[in-house]
Amino acid sequence: MSLLDPVERTRRGVEQQAALTGAPEPEPKTLLEASWRDFIYAEVWTRPGLDLRSRFWIAMAAAACSPGPTEILDNYVRGALTTGEVTLSELREGALHLAVYAGWSRGGAWDQAITRVATALGLPPAEYAPIRAEPWDPEVRHAEGAANFLSVMTIGGPPPVVAYFDAGINNFVFGEMWMRPGLDQRSRRWITMVGVSESSSDVPIRSHTYAAMASGNATIDEMHEYVLQYAIHGGWPKASVMQGTVFEMGKRVAQGLPFEA
Numbered sequence: 001m002s003l004l005d006p007v008e009r010t011r012r013g014v015e016q017q018a019a020l021t022g023a024p025e026p027e028p029k030t031l032l033e034a035s036w037r038d039f040i041y042a043e044v045w046t047r048p049g050l051d052l053r054s055r056f057w058i059a060m061a062a063a064a065c066s067p068g069p070t071e072i073l074d075n076y077v078r079g080a081l082t083t084g085e086v087t088l089s090e091l092r093e094g095a096l097h098l099a100v101y102a103g104w105s106r107g108g109a110w111d112q113a114i115t116r117v118a119t120a121l122g123l124p125p126a127e128y129a130p131i132r133a134e135p136w137d138p139e140v141r142h143a144e145g146a147a148n149f150l151s152v153m154t155i156g157g158p159p160p161v162v163a164y165f166d167a168g169i170n171n172f173v174f175g176e177m178w179m180r181p182g183l184d185q186r187s188r189r190w191i192t193m194v195g196v197s198e199s200s201s202d203v204p205i206r207s208h209t210y211a212a213m214a215s216g217n218a219t220i221d222e223m224h225e226y227v228l229q230y231a232i233h234g235g236w237p238k239a240s241v242m243q244g245t246v247f248e249m250g251k252r253v254a255q256g257l258p259f260e261a
Contacts (some may be wrong), residue, residue: 006038013042020045021075022082033241039233050225056080057187058226060091060234061098061194064110073110077117089126094191095182100173101195104108130178142166152185153207154176154214155259189217190226197230197242204261205241210249210259220250 007241017037018024028034045055058078062080063073082088086094091114099107118125142160149157152174160166171177178188189212212218223246252259 009042013037013039016045019083020079023075024077036239037119044232047225047228048113050222052083053187054190054222054226055082055084055229056085057190057231058092058194059232060094060110061102062120062198062230063111064095064098065102065194065198066233068233070113073113077113078108079120081123086122087126087153089116089128090183090187092126092128093180094156094181094187095131097106097177097183097188098195099151100177101192102198105200110153118165129173129180129182138171141175144179145170149174150179152215155211157209185215185251188215189215193226194230194234197234198239200238200241204247205245206261207259209242209245212251213250213253214259220246220254222249 014025014037020041026035026036045052056079058171060073060076060080063076066072077091080091081088095107095111095114097107123228146157149170157163157170157174160170180187192208193212196208199205209223213220213223224243227239227243227246230242234242250257
């Protein structure tokens with residue numbers, strides 16, 4: 001039986017932490033700081049089961065949802081930009097997307113981190129397309145939202161019988177935000193997964209986990225990796241809920257079974 005070398009683990013952690021945050025980190029002064037280097041960066045971020053771009057989306061969204069020090073989120077944003085995995089304009093789209101699924105306050109925290117890092121890096125402001133540039137027919141927007149809900153979620157959406165379903169879900173979320181071309185659907189999916197994981201709400205967790213796999217945005221193996229990456233900021237109890245849901249919904253998708261609330 002071959003033994004793993006803790007010196008090599010630390011070396012890998014130092015290397016990865018510097019590359020993924022865009023700056024070298026000082027020598028850890030506490031046990032918690034050492035765990036960032038020796039576990040999170042050395043072991044989780046180096047796993048081959050999920051691409052680096054996806055891990056950045058999960059990490060940034062989860063950090064924005066957590067009450068931790070602002071430098072944690074800033075480090076992720078800087079790393080996403082300096083590695084070239086994510087552009088500044090994509091980050092702005094990501095902040096809006098998180099606002100829908102985790103609240104505008106958390107989306108705002110991410111948006112502010114993006115501004116801090118972009119300013120420090122001397123980046124010019126990112127151009128963005130307006131939410132709507134031309135007048136629109138409300139019925140057309142609702143029809144587009146309903147069709148896009150089916151495309152994204154793989155199931156039909158709610159009837160527009162109350163303001164939340166009509167103005168919120170059908171019109172803005174699926175009629176406008178999910179249709180914006182500034183961010184690909186797979187990236188939006190990871191941000192969404194973080195938001196619903198944070199919600200502790202059964203139906204959103206189950207439906208979005210099912211849709212992530214049924215839509216082809218993520219494989220079941222990638223969803224298992226998502227759970228571990230999310231757990232870093234969401235914590236092991238919430239991640240345990242997600243892990244059970246991935247097992248359950250992954251089985252339904254693999255067997256060709258429809259979603260059931």
